[in-house]
Amino acid sequence: MPIEQGDRVRLDYVGRFEDGTVFATSRPAVAEKHGLLPPEEGDPAPLSFTVGANEVIGGLDSAVVGMVAGEEATARVPPADAYGEHDPDRVREYDPESFEAMVGEPPEIGTHVEAQNDLHGDxxxxxxxxxQVDFNHELAGRTLVFDIEILNVESAQR
Known part of the structure; x- marks a missing residue:
């Protein structure tokens, strides 16, 4: 049966940018090949979510509708259906002393910070x-391409 809203799906995926750079995957061999296996974490696992429950980005959620178990597809997800456009208003500047007082350490490029309002930035x-701290999601403004394979579908109709 084709996947519908409310169905629970499990899928393997390879997420990449339009230039082919892989940024995430559930496939261990692909993760290893592209240096995506942090030493403190185990192998990546398939992604499971309920279709239409806002558990994943909208473009991936809608891409699986109509697919069936065992089917493979490539989904191109524009920023509007992923993490949004890059918003310059979400880039803030602080003087170095204020930054160090807030964060508790001197600034370094790439330092991840969490603001009191639950914003995360780098x-x-x-x-x-x-x-300068950018509070946009790291994938904001990017078109994402997902190669997906549906592994399992649990119908909401049962």
């Missing part, structure tokens, strides 16, 4: 006068 630039 330090993207540092000068003598300012520290």
């Amino acid at each position: 330090v993207t630039a540092i000068t003598d006068e300012s520290v």
Whole structure:
């Protein structure tokens, strides 16, 4: 039966950018090949979610509708259906002293920070006068391409 809203699906995926760079995968061999296996974590696992329950990005959620177990497809997901466009208003600047007082450590490019309002950001630039923190999702503004294989479907109709 084709996948419908409310069905629970389990799938393998390879997520890549339009230039072919792999950024995430559930396939261990692909993760190893592309250096995506952090030493402290185990092998990646298939992704499971309920279709239409906002558990994954909208473009991936809608891409599986109509597919069946065993089917493979490639889904191209524009920013609007993924993590949104990059919003320049979500890039903030702090003076280095204020940043260090808030975060508890000196700024370094790539440092991940969590603001009191639950925003997460990364330090993207540092000068003598300012520290720039980007609070956009790291995949904002990117078109994402997913190669997916439906492994299992649990119908909501049962």
